[in-house]
Amino acid sequence: MRILPTCKFWTPILVACLAVLIAPQSRAQVESTAGIKRFTKDQWTIVTDLPIDPEIESWPGILDQALATWCQKWSIDPVQAKSWPLVVHCIGDRKLFEQAGLLEGVPPFDDGFQQADRVFLIEQPSNYYRRHLLLHEATHWAMYHAFAGGGSPWFMEGMAEVEGTHQWINGKLSLAIIPSDPQGVPHWGRFKRLSDSIAAKGMPSLKQILYYGNDRQDRQDRYSWSWAACVFFRNHPVYATMLQRASAAPLDYSLKLTQLFENSLADRWDWVERDWKLFVDEFDFGYQPTSNLIALEPLTKDLSEGLPKDLSVDVDSAKGWQIANLFLRTGQQVGISAEGTYVVRMQNQQAWESSPSGISYQYYRHMPMGKLIGGFVSTDTSRPLDVFAIGKQTEYVAQSDGWLLLRINEPVGKRQDNSGKLTVRCAIGSRP
């Protein structure tokens, strides 16, 4: 969140010498106010009432790595960036910080907050998620310095979520990851929040997300959708450069970025929303934008001109949505039939083979894993993506004008070990 603005004798001697050598760079712990400790290393100061454990001690090193990454990514002069101080307040008992006057001038906040060179974090249920929050707020701080602002609320929070979603393994920090499984990111829960949000309120359009405000209500949903929108746009083969242009420095915290970006996409906004639906349908643990993100506009260019009565298309079992090279008019019926054998899992060097009907002893989204499914994208952007089972054969009647896409039924993160393809035949206006 952010608002505007082994020798027993030698060992002790060695330890003492090392302590003297290390002391000037290492933390100097000061009990500044009752219950609140403070330590400083280089440009980073940590203020906390929590025990300074190895995790909190590692934060200056984590912030060093994060800042080096941002300098590279955003062309910031590293020498200049080193001159920006940051005070991190890690809060267990909010009252202690209030009594110490450390929250003066800070508006009410729930999880985290950034104000100029100060960030505030409320204790979280896992080290991972607390670090996520640290990197989220530090992203606001870095953008405040580097770009004079974070941009419109969806972009500001989405970017902080992108950079906050990290991996910290053996002292090496990787930012802007898409987690491959929930075990690596305890209490992060963004994918669950997205699916719960869809179940409760339906999927938001990108237009809605781009005009999000800063209210505290429903903020976690808004952060998750803003993150998803940033992942989508930053990786999209057509729209990424447009976002780059609209988000060039200097930024502020108004809707200026949104309006610039929306204007640059005004003549193709329907395509943006269609690609967004296909993206959200697949976006989950293990999503790989380079192989999973689909741009429908160039794929459908010539499809509305004349209809083939009969066509055959190969569907790769390892890929996401694939276009059937077919444009259907409202009420048109298409007979779809499929054949082929393909591998849907490799386990203990054994290949699990599937046919278009799928493997009935494992289910995903209430359908057998590996089953051939269809997705109908309407020209009418107010209609949701219509996902339906195909299997060996089915008939589908288009409820509006639109395009047919195909893939096998399996979570996106489990498809990397798939191999083989299906041959799918589509016949318009006839039974299969």
Ligand SMILES: [Zn+2]
């Ligand atoms: Zn934030």
